[in-house]
Amino acid sequence: MFTLKSRIIEFSIRRYRWIAVAITLFTLSTGAFIPWITMDTDPENMLEQSAPVRTFHNESKTRFALSETIVIGVVNEGHPDGVFSPETLSRVFELTKFATSLRWENPDKPGLYSGVIEADMIAPSVAEHMAQNGPGSIRFEWLMPRPPTTREQALAIRDKALSNPLLKGQMISEDGKALCLYLPLTDKLLSYKIYEALQGKIAELGGEERYHIAGLPVAECAIGVEMFTQMTVAAPLTMAVIFGLLYFFFRKPALIFLPMIVATVAVVSALGLMIAFGHPVHILSSMLPIFLMPIAICDSVHVLSDFFETYTPAKGRGQTIREVMGRLFTPILYTSLTTAAGFLSFVTTSIPPARVFGVFVALGVMVAWAATVLLIPAYVMFIPERVLANFGQAARAREKVSRLTRILHATGRFAHNQAKLVLAAMVALIGVAIWGMTQINVNDNYAKRFSTSHPIRQADTALNSHFAGTYTAYMVLEGKEAGSPTEHDVARIRAHLLEVAAGFENDPAAPRIARDIADSLPAWANQSETMAGFLDLAVRQIENRRTKIPEAKSAVLDELKTALELEKERLKPFKRPDVLEYMAGLQAHLHGAGLIGKSTSLADIVRKVHQELIDGTPQNHRVPETIQGVAECCMQYQQSHRPHDLWHFVTPDFMQANIMLQFPRGDSTLTEQTVRAANAYIATHQPPADLLVRWAGLHYVNLHFQETMFWEMLASFGGSFVIVFVMMVILFRSVLWGSLCMLPLTLTIGAIYGVTGLVGKDYDMPVAVLSAISLGIAVDFAIHFLERARQLQRETGSWGAALPHVFGEPALAITRNVLIVALGFLPLMVAQLVPYKTTAVLLFGILAFSGVMTLVGLPAVLTVCQRWLFGTTRAR
Incomplete structure (x- = not known):
């Protein structure tokens, strides 16, 4: 009685023409979808769209008007003045002007342009220099409104830039040998198009300086380009080498095409079906052919090797392939099932590209199995017996084989x-x-995905050796809204109002008016759910009393109102000097630990503005002592040509602040160490206000992905290991x-x-x-x-x-x-x-x-x- 295995083998041998036609049509129909291939190199898509870290990252970008950025580095280590020569700065000025033109109108939305965001660019010609303009005022001017014509003018630009800690280490290197242009993008998917345009312009500029283009958006898109190259060049080269090795062992071209055909059927069908179901090719799924080819080839080489060893003209191709497939059918089935189970384990992860990759590689594995057990016997039956003359170990005892x-x-x-x-x-x-496994370091670095000779890897090395770092993450501090006013709050404000009224020595009615308002505070507090609501109610009540007293007596009401409004300002944590000092201390701690190259926050802006407002000396580079002083610094900064820059670091309600951290390396482990160090500092140094600390930025998103990938891949492998073990127990009983x-x-x-x-x-x-x-x-x-x-x-x-x-x-x-x-x-x-x-x-x-x-x-x-x-x- 025929078993299912025997029926399949007999069917493939007797109906070999049908088998060949069916598999050919299947491969062509699935492969027809490949021209519709789309690439996805966005590292954010390694996480679910609803993942909290990804959601908060995008919210922070909107909240602080942050954009993904291309960095152009200009390096001149041969000139005595570095990049600050008239010739180099003229070329930098021309390149900056060219970069501002890299904007394209959206054909579907006339009037809407995509490309470089000129208003947020950082470059010598669009950066501001702030200097004292007399006591209590600041003068804002463009750092390089026009290219310098003399060495003195070029060096003056360098000195001005180095005097601004906001620019030093970011736009200009401390040794003056390099400077950077930062080009924020409306859409990071345009980065490679802009990258190529910049390369073309740089080729026209000439000069002795070297130009480097870096930035995570460029690296991501460049990976997409390289993925196409590997799929079209490296994969065929690999198949050519495998074909050569097959010929070396079996020396019969008619047969050694078999493994290549099986691998092609598996790869084309799996890739085509993935595209047909609407999935883009991610860097992970771009490796589908690489992973699938050895699996498909392994089974077919087993069959071919056994056929080579056992074929004799007396048995003929039909009987030989029956015996071979009879022996190998069960092992091939179980090896395919175990491999498919291993890849299907990826379905349990929360990484979308990993799930897609696992499903379609598993599908390709089973297609390879079907092609092996159906197509190989069918293919053998197409070969005339005369072609197999002198084939097989029995007929040809080659020296190398023996x-x-x-x-x-x-x-x-x-x-x-x-x-x-x-x-x-x-x-x-x-x-x-x-x-050895205890020494494993879980880490990722986008730049290290390129070989050391690649321009992007060289740019990463060059720029991070001159600057504080081209990798950024954001530490977002959120002030919590004060809850209902407590008895302590009411008592403190009451005492303060009475103290204010005591200052009106020439107005005997002032203490009475203040006491009347102070006595009403508990009732107003009971009517309010938040501290801010309580203070707003108190201010309104003071305004209502203005109509009930003579105008000459209203001065005390103005002072009381001012005192309450100052209390409202204290509810905005990032106008408080103690909070800004705390932020500066946290930044100094991370920098002193050697974890970051540079950080920028509202505290840095306020300290620089305060320095210039006083006398410009280094000792006044500090946070003002009062809320009014902080507010004055913010207001002065907004008198510049780029007032919107303030909102990259604080929200208009001053309830959330952003500390931008620059890393000298793209290793996710460096971000992890920084997060731990920041958490440790906050745990040992109590913030002066109730603050929530969260993280954003692609550099941090990548860290979260690494942690997710490690544990979930480990769990999926453990699960598939158990499944395979159970299958082996069943196979061997x-x-x-x-x-x-x-x-x-x-x-x-x-x-x-x-x-x-x-x-x-x-x-x-x-x-x-x-x-x-x-x-x-x-x-x-x-x-x-x-x-x-x-x-x-x-x-x-x-x-x-x-x-x-x-x-x-x-x-x-x-x-x-x-x-x-x-x-x-x-x-x-x-x-x-x-x-x-x-x-x-x-x-x-x-x-x-x-x-x-x-x-x-x-x-x-x-x-x-x-x-x-x-x-x-x-x-x-």
């Missing part, structure tokens, strides 16, 4: 004879791996054999991540995702090895007798798989994106190590534990 066979037999004998030594080495390896099958996987994961920690490689997205493919490939080899080992042990009667046979065709197939796929993916090392290089190195390591563990570790365990694993078996 040498490989001898090496494998020697490996088997070593694993058998030195089994206890191998087991001891495996135990030692586990110990080293555990220690034994908990012991199921556990043994998981051994190479466990050792491979431990070794790869142990080495990752020991060499200092950051645990980032590619490393996290590779755990899923580790699961699939390591279990793949173990399933094939153990399934054939059990079968041959039953046939021969003992493990010792079966060993030479196991290290024949089964070991050859595994070894060929390891060499073909591992070496085949090394060409990804030529990619400009580091995640592709990481994938190449780790795939090589995973395949090589899991192959060694399968061919050395498993036979050693089988040798030591054969009594428990095999029991007593007679040869058939």
